[in-house]
Amino acid sequence: MARHPLTLVAASLGARPFLESEALPGVRIPGQLIGIGENYWPDGPRPAAGRIPLVFGKFPGSLAGDGQPIVLDPVIAGTVVCEGELAVVVGRLLKDAHSPEEALKAIAGVTVANDVSARDLQAADIQSTRGKSLDTFCPLGPELVTLDELPELQSLSIVTRINGAVVQDSTTASMVFSVAELMMFCSRFMTLYPGDVILTGTPFAPDESVLELQPGDTVSVEVGGVGLLTNPVAARVPSDRMARV
Template sequence: MRLGTVRVNEARFAAVEREGLWYALDVPAGTPLETVLAGGLEGTLRLAERAVDRLPDAVPVAPLRPGKIVAIGLNYLDHIREAGMEKPDRPLIFAKFPSSVIGPGEPIVIDSELTGRVDWEAELAAVIGTPLRHASPEEALAGVAGYTVANDVSARDLQFADVQWVRGKSLDTFCPLGPVIVTPDEIANPQALRLRTVVNDETMQDSSTAEMLFGVAELLAYCSRSFTLEPGDVVLTGTPWGCGDFMDPRRSLQPGDVVEVSVEGIGSLRNPVVGQS
């Protein structure tokens, strides 16, 4: 199933996408998709299967507002080589604030008084459907409600100057998510998906989740040993080679750019870049 949140005029609906058309789930208008997911994957699938109310003129927005966003750094072997860094011996965890989330088509806003080195990062994002605490890798993977596309937009100058990464990763609009959440039954192997980033029609990243140092199941199990992953939480699983800050010469996003990140089997997430007004 391809699940999401759509806007029709001023109303929002948790919905399912079928062949490019959106149908409202059988829940009250305005019910957040994360609330639906908390009812369990089987219940969500039943709601999606019986959804018959078509939503004309529906516009996809961010599929959910996560309770927390857990992100993983240096998790792609090709990115580690690109950055000239040592392989970490355990997952490198940081956080992005939920207030950074935007949806497809919404602008990434660059405040030039804060940052001049804004980078893109295409990522596979796992959406949690079942509470996970001290989970095995098998239990962790079974607790995934679905997968979506994320762009871990990063203010590199803030990230590296601050030493810890939260501020540079959490500026408003710096976490595009969407366009849909695809349930695990449609993702045969999360470790065999192509990821791409295109900026102004130029391919910047083109890799595969097979390059992950720590796979999705291992990452979720590792996180769950330290803190509970709750329904609606999102785990960003890292980015491959092709980040602009590691190019020679360095590339950064600028107002007027359009950045599109995609993950095979899920879709593309396209956002314009604007300056702070």
């Protein structure tokens, strides 16, 4: 049990990028890429009576590695924001999990994510998938950290910075649904496979304007005990074929 680097396998034209880890030999990460919305309370955790997790899809082609640019096309995307998150990587087949212990045993490890989101596209579609699936809109990394390395999944700090300024500062204690609960919920309507990734939600931001990204920015997400994920932000240029959306 240890910390395992997540290595980006750069895509050639016509091939999708993916991450590799020695913790999951032969498995491409991400497989299915599952997002969770509205999973943090503004003033700390509250009972989730009557609620279920808000699930959306995020296409695997949105992957970016640590240090790789997040590429913006303002004509297509409009307003783009960062969302720092804890990401869970599935390590074994999981279907119909009925206990937290069963769900947690299926986790290969956790890593850091930035659920980059085009708000104008989300508003136009009245759902999230397209606005969260543009190329480079899902940075992940830099390491896969096994659960034995962490004292408690529900007490990890999450801090997001743009150009060094803190724009998100919270902890996983403020999740509405815990990591185990999210794993259980997802496993009941779909099979989770090794390499699948669940983004567990981003801390509440009362003023989203502080999360907006512009070309030239540097955005970093730090999850306590898990790692620091840093990505520059760049504008798409016509010759950059891999950044077209």
